[in-house]
Every structure is written in structure tokens, then in C-alpha cells.
Amino acid sequence: MSAEANVRTLTINGEEISARSDQSILDAAREHNVEIPTLCHLEGLSEVGACRLCLVEVKGARRLLPACVTQVAEGMEVTTHSPKIDRYRTMILEMYFAERNHVCSVCVANGNCELQDLSLQLGMTHVEIPYQYPQLPVDASHPRFTVDHNRCVLCTRCVRVCSEIEGANTWGVMGRGADCVVITDLKQPWGDSETCTSCGKCVQVCPTGALFEKTSVGSKTRKHPEFLPYLRIMREGEQG
Amino acid sequence: MSEIKTLATVWLDGCSGCHMSLLDMDERLIELSSQFTLVYSPLVDRKTFPDRVDVTLVEGAVASEDDLKKIRKIREHARVLVSLGDCALTGNVSAMRNMCGVQPVMLRVYEQNVLQPQVPTVGVPALLDRVRPVHEVVPVDVFVPGCPPSADTIYQVLSELLAGKVPTLEGVAHFG
Numbered sequence: 396m397s398a399e400a401n402v403r404t405l406t407i408n409g410e411e412i413s414a415r416s417d418q419s420i421l422d423a424a425r426e427h428n429v430e431i432p433t434l435c436h437l438e439g440l441s442e443v444g445a446c447r448l449c450l451v452e453v454k455g456a457r458r459l460l461p462a463c464v465t466q467v468a469e470g471m472e473v474t475t476h477s478p479k480i481d482r483y484r485t486m487i488l489e490m491y492f493a494e495r496n497h498v499c500s501v502c503v504a505n506g507n508c509e510l511q512d513l514s515l516q517l518g519m520t521h522v523e524i525p526y527q528y529p530q531l532p533v534d535a536s537h538p539r540f541t542v543d544h545n546r547c548v549l550c551t552r553c554v555r556v557c558s559e560i561e562g563a564n565t566w567g568v569m570g571r572g573a574d575c576v577v578i579t580d581l582k583q584p585w586g587d588s589e590t591c592t593s594c595g596k597c598v599q600v601c602p603t604g605a606l607f608e609k610t611s612v613g614s615k616t617r618k619h620p621e622f623l624p625y626l627r628i629m630r631e632g633e634q635g
Numbered sequence: 636m637s638e639i640k641t642l643a644t645v646w647l648d649g650c651s652g653c654h655m656s657l658l659d660m661d662e663r664l665i666e667l668s669s670q671f672t673l674v675y676s677p678l679v680d681r682k683t684f685p686d687r688v689d690v691t692l693v694e695g696a697v698a699s700e701d702d703l704k705k706i707r708k709i710r711e712h713a714r715v716l717v718s719l720g721d722c723a724l725t726g727n728v729s730a731m732r733n734m735c736g737v738q739p740v741m742l743r744v745y746e747q748n749v750l751q752p753q754v755p756t757v758g759v760p761a762l763l764d765r766v767r768p769v770h771e772v773v774p775v776d777v778f779v780p781g782c783p784p785s786a787d788t789i790y791q792v793l794s795e796l797l798a799g800k801v802p803t804l805e806g807v808a809h810f811g
Contacts, residue, residue: 492810497810498730498731499782499811500721500727500728500811501731505811511811512809514780514810515809518803520779520780521724521768521770521775521778522724522725522768523770525771526725526730528730528734528765530734530735
């Protein structure tokens with residue numbers, strides 16, 4: 396197939412753009428400097444459409460579509476920002492804050508948190524949804540790392556990086572709805588995990604204070620998820 | 636909005652950090668205080684909330700029967716009610732007891748591992764079952780996130796109110 400045949404022409408917020416046929420709306424938008432907020436998306440990992448923050452309007456579609464898992468199509472008319480979408484995004488963010496115990500002031504990631512950054516980006520100043528205050532455990536059994544379920548947003552970045560990059564498959568997801576949690580092995584303490592290689596990639600990609608290194612709390616929690624695309628390219632090079 | 640002449644500040648269940656941040660405005664306090672009168676506050680001596688106050692800043696969450704009574708009365712008499720800081724906005728640290736309830740906390744603090752176990756009941760207000768953000772109890776007009784909100788943020792809020800605007804901190808300040 397020729398290169399031209401792979402090109403799709405669409406509009407994003409009324410601007411005509413061209414994108415490769417295998418690109419997602421999110422990819423195409425960011426390539427053209429249109430910012431769409433995301434939380435579960437991370438360059439270098441597969442897309443799952445879990446966080447719903449990248450929902451966009453596509454003309455003709457009866458519901459909002461997640462930009463990260465929706466491929467571009469010829470003639471598509473996409474709207475990334477409107478009062479309705481902004482309202483939904485803020486509502487989703489409020490649900491994140493209300494669902495678990497994100498007490499920013501006493502979080503190891505305070506000041507280095509993507510959830511906190513999003514509240515600034517989306518202009519959320521308070522939460523209208525009643526806080527749930529669930530009782531959730533903290534597992535500090537691993538010698539170097541801790542998982543604090545109070546801070547988890549279930550983005551599954553840890554699950555994906557462990558499977559797709561490290562190949563250890565230590566992390567998984569258990570339960571449904573409000574009972575959903577990330578687990579290590581068969582819900583064994585992280586410290587007892589036989590599959591965990593202690594590589595720490597899950598900690599680096601975690602957007603909040605749910606996964607952190609015991610030695611770096613507070614202002615030192617700065618994480619480095621930007622290494623992923625390079626690692627991915629290197630791994631692919633080795634295999635090829 | 637009509638002219639702002641009187642200001643009140645209230646301290647519910649919080650650590651007083653928001654009031655410290657207010658004082659942290661330094662010399663800007665002099666500039667601001669020439670424009671309004673501080674009629675009720677932990678920083679002044681008046682014991683009862685006045686009948687009519689233009690702007691009221693509330694620090695802290697609603698955690699006790701006393702907080703509840705106070706905030707309802709304040710809402711009635713305040714023209715503009717400002718939730719100041721994370722405790723007022725989210726419950727914050729004050730609300731962390733909601734995860735386990737009042738009784739286990741009382742037990743842990745006043746009965747376990749102490750020489751003379753006793754839960755105080757005389758002269759102190761009863762705690763509510765659940766600590767709540769201010770806006771879950773009464774309508775709030777302005778939300779100022781931060782633990783504490785910075786002196787610059789508080790200055791911005793007060794300056795805008797004095798200029799007759801309703802400030803919004805969307806995209807300016809966040810929790811924590």
C-alpha cells in the first residue's frame with residue numbers, strides 16, 4: 396500500500412489535519428499540539444482507555460469516545476474541548492478524589508503527582524461528590540517499595556509495564572467496581588512475590604503516590620516515566 | 636458585588652496553618668487592613684459572630700457539634716463565605732478518622748497505652764460521626780485549595796473580593 400493510502404484527513408476542533416491510518420485520535424491531536432488530558436496513557440505502553448479523561452466528541456457517534464483507543468478515520472470531525480466535555484472531565488476527576496483517600500497534604504507524592512496536576516489543569520477546586528473514605532491497606536512488605544492503595548487510581552500502568560516491558564507479570568488486577576485493586580502475584584504480599592524482579596519500573600510509571608520507593612518521599616518522589624519509549628525501542632532492537 | 640467593609644475569619648477543625656498563612660502576607664496585611672475591619676477572628680477578641688459580615692474565611696472541617704452550630708450561624712450572617720484550605724474543602728487530615736470511625740480513634744487516643752484512661756466529655760463538644768467538608772453542610776461561595784493556601788493565593792482572593800469580583804482559583808491552586 397502506498398504511503399498516501401495510509402493518510403487520513405480529519406478535523407480536530409474545526410482544524411483540518413492529516414494523520415496515519417493507524418494513529419489514535421490522541422496521537423494525532425498531540426502531534427498537532429492539541430492537548431487532551433490523560434492519566435492512564437503513557438508513551439511506551441499499550442492503551443487501555445481506563446481513566447476516561449481523554450473522552451472526545453466525534454460527530455455522528457452517539458456517545459463520547461476515548462481518544463487513546465479510537466483510531467482516526469477519513470472525514471472524522473473531532474471536538475476535544477467543549478463545555479460538556481469539560482464538565483464530564485471535571486466530574487471524572489472528582490470521582491477519583493472521592494473514591495479513595497487522596498489526602499494530598501500527607502501524601503509522599505504531594506507536588507509530584509499527575510492527579511494533582513490534572514486538578515490544576517482542569518480547574519477543579521473542590522469535590523461535589525461525597526467522599527467514600529474506604530478502608531484500604533498499605534503493603535510495605537517489599538524491602539524497597541511500598542504500595543498504598545489509598546492513592547491508587549487503577550490506571551494499570553504498573554500492570555502494563557510489568558508485563559510489556561519487564562516481562563515479569565507480577566502485577567495484576569483483582570475485584571470489580573469499588574472493590575477493584577491492583578495485586579502482586581496471587582494477592583500475596585509484595586515482599587513475598589517470587590516473580591517480582593525489584594526493577595522498580597512500576598514505581599517510576601505510577602502517576603500518584605500509590606507506588607513509591609521507601610527512600611524517596613516528599614520532594615524527592617519525582618518519578619521518571621519518560622525512560623519508557625527508549626527502553627521499548629532498545630528491547631525491540633534486541634529482538635529484531 | 637457591593638463594597639466589602641467587614642471581614643471575619645473562623646477556625647473549625649484545622650491546624651491553624653491557614654491562619655498562619657494569612658499572617659504570612661506580611662506588610663500586605665497593612666495595605667489590606669486599611670480597606671476593611673476584622674470584626675471576628677481567632678486573632679481578635681470578639682466572642683460572638685456579628686449579625687452581618689461581608690466576607691468570612693473558614694479554615695477547617697466540620698468535625699464536632701460545635702463546628703456544626705457555628706458554621707450554620709456563620710452562613711446565615713456572612714454575605715460571602717470562603718472555604719479556606721484543604722480541611723474546609725476536603726476534610727483533609729481532620730477527616731482521616733472517617734476511615735475507621737470515632738470510637739476506635741477515642742479508644743486509641745484516650746484509653747490505650749495511657750496511665751489514666753478517660754474519654755473527655757465535660758466542657759468539650761461531642762464529635763460528629765463523620766468529619767465533613769464545609770460545602771457538604773452549608774453553601775460555599777469561594778473555594779481556596781491548598782494545605783495551607785499560600786499567602787499569595789490568600790492575598791489574591793482578598794484583593795479580588797475587595798475589588799468587587801468573585802475570585803476563582805480554577806487553574807491557580809490545587810490540594811496539598
